[in-house]
Each structure stands twice: as structure tokens, then as C-alpha cells.
Amino acid sequence: MGGEILRPDRAGPEDVVLAWEGQDVLAVRLPQLADSLDRILAALERSHGMPLAALDRKAKQSVVRNLEARGAFSVRHGVETVAGALGVSRFTVYNYLNREKAAKGE
Incomplete structure (x- = not known):
């Protein structure tokens, strides 16, 4: 789909932040x-x-x-x-x- 993986601290309000055991590990920016x-x-x-x-x-x-x-x-x-x-x-x-x-x- 063309998503982009980011560090969690670079996530914007529309990005999806993924957590593991209570810690944010990465963010995904989905395309429009x-x-x-x-x-x-x-x-x-x-x-x-x-x-x-x-x-x-x-x-x-x-x-x-x-x-x-x-x-x-x-x-x-x-x-x-x-x-x-x-x-x-x-x-x-x-x-x-x-x-x-x-x-x-x-």
C-alpha cells in the first residue's frame, strides 16, 4: 500500500503508532x-x-x-x-x- 515506517517520536496525528509491552516501537504512515x-x-x-x-x-x-x-x-x-x-x-x-x-x- 505504500506505507512508511517511522520512529515513534516522528509520528504525526494521522500516523499509527505500534506498541509492544507498553512501549512505542514504531509508527506507520499510511498513504492518502x-x-x-x-x-x-x-x-x-x-x-x-x-x-x-x-x-x-x-x-x-x-x-x-x-x-x-x-x-x-x-x-x-x-x-x-x-x-x-x-x-x-x-x-x-x-x-x-x-x-x-x-x-x-x-
Whole structure:
């Protein structure tokens, strides 16, 4: 996910400090969610071996399902970011999401 390990004395208010037997031993700085989405999209491109925009419709729908399971659409501008990576409109991404929910009976 791209986290960074820090000494506990360098931890900021958003960092996670880990303790062992009552002593702070290290801190972890997690990346911003938007940065994580970019990393997830890059990893998906690597796993498919091509730009996401070059995938066929079925593969793009699979990517959207995968991203939804990872919480990608809870990130601000997540739909727009994903639509740009897939080379489709926001409307298309929402259609993929709605089809998935309809298939699950939600």
C-alpha cells in the first residue's frame, strides 16, 4: 500500500503508532486514499499486461467490481479517476456498478 515506517517520536496525528509491552516501537504512515487508488490502478494495469483503457467491456466490468470491493469509490473523485483510467465515461462506471448491484439483488 505504500506505507512508511517511522520512529515513534516522528509520528504525526494521522500516523499509527505500534506498541509492544507498553512501549512505542514504531509508527506507520499510511498513504492518502487517493494515492492508494492510483497504486491500485497501476497494479491492475500490470496484472492485465496492458492499459486498462485497452481492455474489453467484460474485463473493464471485472476491474470495476474489483475496485468496488477495495473501496475505490469511497475516495473523492474515485469514479472520475477510474473512468479516466478505463477510458470510459462516469456514466459507464455507474452503469457497471448498478449492474453488479442488480445481479446481487440489492
